[in-house]
Amino acid sequence: MNMVNIKINGMPLSVPAGTTILEAAREFGIEIPTLCHMKDLNEIGACRICVVEVKGARSLVASCVYPVNEGMEVFTNTPRVLNARKKTLELILSTHDRKCLSCSRSGKCELQTLCHELGVEDEGKYDGDRKVYTLDTSAAHMVRDNNKCILCRRCVAACRQQFVGVIGPNNRGFETTIGCAFEKDLAETACIHCGQCIVSCPTGALAERDDTDKVFAALADPEKHVIVQTAPSIRATLGECFDMPVGTNVEGKMVAALRRLGFDKVFDTDFAADLTIMEEANEFVDRVKNGGKLPLITSCSPGWVKFCEMYHPDLLENVSSCKSPQQMFGAVIKTWYAEVNGIDPKNIVSVSVMPCTAKKFEIDRDDQSAAGVPDVDISITTRELARMIEKASIKFTKLPDEQFDNPLGESTGASVIFGATGGVMEAALRTAVETITGKELEDVNFAAVRGTAPIKEATLNVGGMDVKVAVASGASAAHALLTRVKNGEQFHFIEIMGCPGGCVNGGGQPHQPASVRSFEDLKALRAAALYNDDASKGIRKSHENPMIKKIYAEYFEKPGSHKAHEILHTSYVDRSKDYAK
Amino acid sequence: MDEKKSLPFNGTPEQEKQLLQVINEGKTEKGALMAIMQKAQDIYGYLPIEVQTIIARELGIPLQEVYGVATFYAQFSLYPKGEYKISVCLGTACYVKGAGDIYDKLQEKLGIAGGECTPDGKFSLEACRCIGACGLAPVLTVNEDVYGRLTKDDVEGILAKY
Known part of the structure; x- marks a missing residue:
């Protein structure tokens, strides 16, 4: 690597050519402040907060876009620099x-x-x-x-x-x-x-949109049975709102906090993720065996679903008819759970904690009310849950670790990885491959679909048939992959998530400043917490979840049954004409 | 944008054909957007949402990106020009002699903001910089007619002539 020698505040430093002053100073332990800069995304040098003095330069320079060169002398904290930054702030x-x-x-x-x-x-x-x-x-x-x-x-x-x-x-x-x-x-x-x-x-x-008051109101209503479900990724991110390191799994404290907020039952969306796999794997096997529309594309991410409805309506038939885990969970609560417990579904308030802002849109979609009332009544983000915990004066970091309530708190390693890009694909493969071959998998890990690359592809030999799968995260990657599908490239099964990196990097996740977003791999750190959780679980395949077996035996009969279709599946609409693009 | 205020779009198939040709010619070039928008304005006289939508679709960029450029540069207009185009000079001499009041009065009387066109297509209003008639300040023009040494009370009389 071609190195250049520079001085920052008089101290010598050797950094790779092409490095910006901002990056070089970081190496040196100085985090020059920024406002507009986001690495690789928004490098426009517009806000002038990151200005520094360079010896010989006519004026202060924007360190976020200014590359170092041999012999450069940089000063990051002279009165001239500090005054300029302060004045910029005052003007803002x-x-x-x-x-x-x-x-x-x-x-x-x-x-x-x-x-x-x-x-x-x-x-x-x-x-x-x-x-x-x-x-x-x-x-x-x-x-x-x-x-x-x-x-x-x-x-x-x-x-x-x-x-x-x-x-x-x-x-x-x-x-x-x-x-x-x-x-x-x-x-x-x-x-x-x-x-x-x-x-x-x-x-x-x-x-x-802050919906926390609605949740507090429901919790205070003695007539209401208030149930909460938490998405797989929340346990990997909620701790950040309480200054815990990125990638800390706080499942136990999260459950404890929800119980202290007063929810009647604290359940895990992971259960519904397992249910999604049962239905989706069945749909996949059915399409493969009976010549159905391929590739099958996952439907867990409401941002992706709306993107498809707006930009690729011709592929809507490829999208799985499965409701998202959030909606499946809500539907099970308002049907099976209400029946078993003798509660009128109208008196149940079903709350979800999601990594996602699009979930707030999803709960009001058509065909998402299995019991004639909405499957999910209120959807809040990770940030809103943190706000509720703060408002209720619950000292999160001091809480004990507690367990989800049963019966819908039981889940598998397959479901927890739903929160990372590739997770749904891996979970589906664990079930679909065993269903097709009738044999137990020797290794449940599908490394080819892991990682934060925008598009991942793999070809697997399943019972003598080559199955080509692909995973895309982020709408741009989805668009690129779908363009290839439209150009005739063959895939059997595709997972798409609307946000880059999947739910761990969703729009409802904790805020991190640009200094962290630019220089730390948030997606990978948060995903690691989920993959570790998966590896530590005794049961790692959705179809082996005992509660899943029970609910099919007692209620849904089998995946893809008439009842399952009525309660767990949905439909989509072509929205391409309705909106300004 | 208040859509009630603007004239309905009545672009012709010929204009659309011309526009598509312009886009196709410029498409491959990087940074072609502004040149295409200029030519589109030559074709239609202005850049309504219908025209910007075609440009965005054909170039494969978001409509907002086209709109952002259209509203950044003063040379682009979102509104058609009226049968009578009123320009009020807001250059220094005219401005200090009260051209701002005249401009305000015109907006009030016509019921449109600067840059817009009346719903009947009769008048459009815009501000301009010095037209070289400082001796007559404050000045406005209606098409080729020049009116000088005005007060805001003259506005109604001028409009009545058209």
Whole structure:
């Protein structure tokens, strides 16, 4: 590697050529502050927070985009640099709605943190004209508040990375706002509700729609039987909201916290993930044996499903008719569970904790109410659960580890990996291969579909037949893979997740500042917690889950039965004409 | 954008054919968007959502990206020009002599914002920079007619002539 010698604050350092000053300083233990920068995604050098002094340079330079060169001398903390950064913050604040006390991002806001660190004393120093924007609350999953937008364009980059690109800068200069084409509301566009813009936003300008009050109200209602389910990935991420290291599995504390919040039953979406595998593997085997439409494409991710409905409606027949695990779980609660326990489904409030903002859209979709009432009543994100725990004064890190309630708390290693890209495919293969061959798998690990690559492919020999599978995560990767399918490439089974890396990197997951998102592999660290959990489980195949066996024996009869279809499957609509793309 | 205020789009098949040809010619070139938008505006006179949608679809980019460019540059217009195009000079001399008030009064009387066109297609309004008639400040033009030494009370009389 070609190395260059530079000095940072007088100390010599040797770094690879092509490194930016920002990256070099990081090696050196100095984390130069940034606001607009996101590595590989938004490297536009626009916000000027990361400026440093370079000896001989005419002006301060933006370290996030300025490459090092031989003999360069950099100064990162001179009064000139610190004053420039402070002034930039003061100017940003001059048009910023500074209601920090009531802001959902308070404490996790990158702008607020920088103002504190750089010693901004007068937030109103440059007060002058300020535009007042109305909130965009049109979409089911989020609220856009341009009064808190600092025009960093990280959300724009995230949205375009997702192939969707429905938000971007409109107008010019002082009039610039981030918005949709022709100033339409988000709900009128081809937004897929993935929430990647929210986790990219440094401030409180973009936030999920907060549904926590609805949950508190349900919990306080003595007439209601309130049940909660938690998605596979929540246990791998919730700890981050309480300053625990990325990738800490907090399943036990999460269950304990939910019980202390007052839920009547604390169940695990993992059970429904196993159920999904039973239905989906059956659907796959059926399509293979009976010449059905292939490739079969998974349907767990509501962001992906909406993307398909908007951008690839001609492939909707390929999408599995299985409801997502969230919806299957809700449907089982309102049918089987209600019957067995003699509870009127109308008196059950079914709450889900999801890594996902699109789940808020999914609960209101058509054909998602098996018992004539919605399968899931309220869907909250990981962040909202953390907010509830804080509001209820529950000291999360001090909680004991507790177990999910039975019977719907029982799950397998196959289900827990649903939270990572490739997990659904691996879980499905464990069941489908054994179903087709009738023989027990020697090794349940399918390494070829693991990892955070946007597209993964493998060809497996199953009972003498070559089965070609592919996994895509992120809507752009999905689009690329589907384009290949349309061009005639043959696949049998495809897993698609709407967010890059799958649910562990979902739009409802804990905020991490750009400094972490740019330089740590969040997707891999969080996924590792799930794969470790899988490896430690006694039962690692969905069809071996004893509760799954029981529910088929007592209620659904067999996968793909008439009853299973009525309760556990759904339908899709072509939305390609309805929205501005 | 308030759609009630704008004229209905009445592009012809010939215009669309021309537009598609322009897009096809420019498509392969990197950074072709602005040139294509300029030519599209030559064809239609403005860039309504229908035209921008075709450009976005054919180039395989989000509509917002086209709209973002259209609203960034003053040369692009989202609205058609009226039968009578009113330009109010907001150059320094005119501005200090009260051209801003005249511009406001016109917006109020016509019921449109600067850059827009009345629903009947009769008047469009825009601000312009110095037209070299500072001696007559404040100045406005209606097509080729020049009106100078105005006060805001003259506005109604001028509109009545058309």
